[in-house]
Amino acid sequence: MTHPIGPDSRVTLVDGSGYIFRAFHGLPPLTRKSDGAPIGAVSGFCNMIFKLLADERDGDQPTHLAVIFDASGPTFRNDIYPAYKANRPPAPEDLVPQFPMIREATRAFGLPSVELPGYEADDLIATYARQAAEKGAKVRILSSDKDLMQLITDKIFLYDPMKDRPLGPEAVMDKFGVGPAQVIDVQALAGDSTDNVPGAPGIGVKTAAELLATFGTLEELLDRAHEIKQPKRRETLIQFREQIEISKRLVTLMNDVPVLEHLEHFGVREPEPEVLLEFLRRMELRTLTGRVEAGLRRDGYVADKADHGPVGIGAPVTPAPAQPAGPQAQPGQAVIPPAVYAPVKHSAYETITDLARLDDWLARVRTQGHVAFDTETDALNSVSGSLVGLSLAVEPGIACYIPVGHRGAGALGGTGDLFASPEVSLARLPGQLGLGDVLARLKPVLEDDAILKIGQNLKYDLSVMAQHGIAIHPIDDTMLMSFAVDAGRNSHGMDDLSLRLLGHQPIAFKDVCGTGKSQISFDQVPIDRATAYAAEDADITLRLWHILKPRLVQERCTTVYETLERPLVPVIAAMEQAGVKVDVAELSRLSLDFAQRMTGLEAQAHEQAGENFNLGSPKQLGDILFGKMALPGGKKTATGQWATGADALEDLAAQGHDLPRTIVDWRTLAKLKSTYTDNLKDAIDARTGRVHTSFNMVGAATGRLSSTDPNLQNIPIRTEEGRRIRKAFVAEPGNLLISADYSQIELRLLAHVGDIPQLKRAFIDGHDIHAMTASEMFGVPLDGMDPMVRRKAKAINFGIIYGISAFGLARQLSIPQGEARDYIAMYKQRFPGIQAYMDAMKTMAREKTYVETIFGRRCWVPGIHAKSQAEQAFAERQAINAPLQGAAADIIKRAMIRLPAALKEAGLSARMLLQVHDELVFEAPASQAEATCALVAKVMERAALPAVALTVPLVVEARAASTWAEAH
Structure with a gap:
């Protein structure tokens, strides 16, 4: 059926190739469960098309719509210039098989899929746009491709679907410094390295625009090049005239392509x-x-x-009777x-500046029984930040923002200077509600057990509101829901979730607050822009909840979310609020000591090298090690420099070379100084006098927590320097720090999961597991065992958990690879359950693309289906380790969830401060330290029950001292 084109027609042309690459590069890899085929680009493309159709339906609906693709193979431009696009790498291996699926997807959505060999998609778009415009139709091109900017007229415009904004003449001027009619001339002069368009050497976009402003057209410029005063520009334009003219032919879009499908066939259906x-x-x-x-x-x-x-x-x-919505x-x-x-409409969001209107919203929340909630502060840290505003969403598309702390020179809703200098002292904007009045009304709602509070990374909001005496409960967290179902295969930030599940790109923080030196805090953002940003956050969160909540049930992940993730949120929030005290004087002493030792090592390195050089310069170091000293094993990086990473230096140091060992020692001190002894002092909060780290609850697919700003989980404890840094973590006067650490928990889990009798018996009897392993493997008695023999067994025990290779073990023990290979084979022979466990996990990963912990947590390993053997091998190691590391993480989380209530019930006032892998750190009154240690150890050792009855005991060592180093 044909649909004639006329003045009332509205034509939308989609840059399909642009959609494909945005879909592929903008989202994490995704594979089809049934056969492991890559479908990430297909998924992203389909979501973008779905959103497009939904937006078109609710907006200015087009009469004609088509998706235009690049055909494979060379085009007429390669005949003009054989090197055209020669620099472009081939399409990613995982993307190639998705091309035909994406064409099929387009047709499945009822849209024309158009391409033509010998021409690029841009040429077809130019042709269709011209044809439609000549018949009076309005044309919208969905693309942000700068090459299409030359097509913009009063009838034709571009629209960036990702940033959700039109690209008109102003955008062209910002990009090229000229209007649409001169884009081709600018591109011909400036060239394009991406497409290998040569242009004029040394002339960029800015210079090209200046030249055209003077001479009008490219042809006039080339004809009068001899008039240009700057010698270099003049000579370039004269010498490279032919190259510039070829470049213009390359960048000019052909608008008379002999298309096989006509506009009239693109009618929307x-x-x-x-x-x-x-x-x-x-x-x-x-x-x-x-x-x-x-x-x-x-x-x-x-x-x-x-x-x-x-x-x-x-x-x-x-029509049929309405059905209940929601989970x-x-x-x-x-x-x-x-x-x-439905499309996100920022204009539908409301700014609350009246208490009566706030009461109306809260009444609706009570009726609804759930609300999406978000806070905005003037700092990224929840402890140091002040509340600027709050947002609520009661239904998809229905959201509001309550400003309470915006400052600026403009009136309510005025845009002002968005990126004003942060140093400017600004007064509180008028028209905002008082913080006390708002919190007094919100407190009963946020603490009402009958109203579910929904958020994205609610840990932050709980911490913010706790500072105002409000304990938010009950809660649902969309970030943790996503983590429960997709840990290891997708990211869980709101922007990524929105793009993947809703096909919507939310407003970015940088778009309202800027970046770098011009960045402003949220309290300086104009209220109208703050409303669009903050209310959208609540709206998107509520939409994501409607999608993710049912998935927990459908994908059997409810238990993990309900028992391990959601209950941990208030516990982690309380830990972050508590923080930990550090001794500033001790840190200063350490910094000075490290600096002095670094100076000594620097002098020693200069003497060993026979010359002075910058120890922090990889290039200078590489030239000395592998150039001047000709040490073995030198390899060059892609930049042509010698590789001087930690692995290379450790290998050389193990061979007895002095300079590499000195450099390793110097780097260790430099890192400790910069990361900890210097930076920890800056991290002390002025209000509390303590350091407040932030725990990431979705950082690792195994469920392990990570720590940032500052990272307190990576302080080395096997070196004297690392232990000295832990000495700077202290208790408040009258208190002690308590360190409670699981002993060899992953090996115990391996013994249980792999059903390995020898290991289980050793743990049950309380034997030295590494000595027992050495005795089993090498036939040596436990009494009087050579420490080196035990060390070998220990390396294998822990290495097996991580799927260690013969190469890795050989390097760790400084033995030949053949000997290491024999050790691993002997280990598996003596403990056959280990090999059976490994094989089972690799098989599960290949069949399901995930493995599970004994508590049901899924750890996705999409790399198991990679075509690269190296990626597959890495994924296999993940599959072996994840169930053990994940189960250990699950167990300590179960303990953390139980401990606050257990301590309170026992009348103990200890506070949990830190979690570092298998260790928990508390602060307790000195008079309660002994009782606290006993209770903490008891709860931690029983944490797996009643969900899992382990066949080996869990053992926790808990000690109290005035510093973290002494307690551990």
Whole structure:
């Protein structure tokens, strides 16, 4: 069927190739579960098309729409200039098989998929745009490709779908310094390294625009090049005239391509439901399949899967009684309200500046029974930041922002200078509600057990509100929901989740606060812009909750979320608020000592090298080690410099070379000084006098917590220097620090999971596990064992957990690889359960793309299906280690969740301060230290129960002292 083009027509042309690469590079890799085929680009592309169609339906709906792709093979430009695009690398290996699937996806959505051998997509877009404009139609090109800016006219404009903004003449001027009509001339002069368009050497966009401003056109400029005063520019334009003219032919889009499909065939139509759903199910895109099915029930209507009506884009389908929305819906019914996928409209958000209006919103929250909640502060740290505003969302698309602490020179809603200098002293903007009044009304709602509070990384908001005496509960956290179902295969930040699950790119923090030296704090953001940003955060969070909550049940991840992740949020928030005290004087002494020792090592290195050089310069060091001294094993990096990383230096030091050992020692001290003894002093909070680290709850696929700002988990404890840094962590007067550490927990879990009798018996009997292993392997008695023999067994015991290779073990023990290989083979022979465990985990990973801990946590290992053998080998090691490290993380989390209540019930006032892998650190009154140690050890040792009855005992060593170093 044809749809004629006329003045009333609105034509949308999608840069399909641009969509593909945005989808591929903008999202983490994704594979199809059934066969491991890569589908990340397909998933991203489909989500973008779905969003496009939803936006078009609710906006200025086009009459004609088509997706234009680049055809494979050379184009006419290669005939003009054979080196055209020669610099471009081949498409990523995982992307190539997705190209035909993406074409099929386009057709499944009912859209024309257009390409033509010998021409680029931009040429087809230029041709269709010209044809439509000549017939009076308005043309919108969905792309941010700068090459298409030459097409912009009063009838044709670009629209950047990722930044959700039009690109008109102003954007062209910002990019090229000229209007659309002169873009081609600028590009011809400036060239394009990406496409290997040569241009004029030494002339960039800015210079090109200046020259054209003087001479008008490229042809006039070249004809009058002899008039240019600057000798270099003049000679370049004269010498490279032919090259510049070729460049213009390359950058000029052909707008008269002999297209095979005509505009009249691009009339918008609805996709066939069964075709689209069949494709999405075959691709195993379950979330998007649910969104499309939900579209069939839009606006209170439902339709059977076999219904032939439209899929959430056109008219309604057969009416039926309304069904309950949200996660409480019955099996087989839509659990996701269609509004979840409606376009985000910032204009619909409300700024609350009246207490009566705030009361209206809170009344709606009480009726609704759940609310998405978010806070905005003037600092990234929840302890040091002051509350600037709060946002609420009660339904998808219905959200508000309550400003309480904005400062600036403008009036309410005024835009002002967005990136004003942070040093400027600004007064509180008028029209905002008082913080006390707002909190007095919010407190009963946020603490009401009958109202669910939903957030993204709620740990931050709990900490902020706790400083105002508000304990938020009960809660749901979308970041942790995503982590429970997707740990290891996707990221869990709100922006990434929104883009992946909703096809929407939220406003970025940098877009409202700027970056670098011009960055402002959130209290200086104009309130209208703050409303769009903050209310969108709450809105998106609520939409994500509607999608992720059902997935917990569908993918059997509810237990992990409900028992391990969600209950930990208030515990971690309290730890971050508590912080830990550091002795500034001790840090200063350490800094001075490290500096003096570094000076000595520097002099020693200069003497060993026979010349002075910069120890911090990899280039100078490499030239001395492998050039001047000709030490063995030198390898050059891609930049042509010698590799002088830690591995290379450790290898050389192990061979007895003095200078590499000196450099390793110097680097160790330099890192400790810069990372800890210097920076910890700066990290002390002025309000509390303590250091408040931030714990990342979704940092590792295994569930392990990580620590940042500052990182307190990487302080080395096996070196004297590292132990000295821990000595600077102290208790407040009258208190002691308590360190409670699981003993060899991952080896104990290996004994349990692998059902290894010898290891289990050793743990049950309380024997030295490494000595026992040495005795089993090498047939030596336990009494009087050579420490070196025990060391070998210890290296193998811990190495096995991480899937160590013969190369790795050989390096660790400084033995030949053949000997290391024999040790590993002997170990597996003596303990056959270990090999069985390894094989089982690798098989599970290949079949399911994930492995599980004994508590049901899924750790995804998508690399198991990689084509690269190195990536596969790494994924296999992950599959072996993740169930053990993950189970250890699960156990300590279970202990952390139980400990606050256990301490309170026992009448003990200890506070949990830190978690460092298998260790917990507390601060307790000295008079309660002994009782606290006993209780903490008891809770930690029983943490696996009742979920899992381990066949080996867990052992916890808890000690109290005035410093962390002495307690550990």
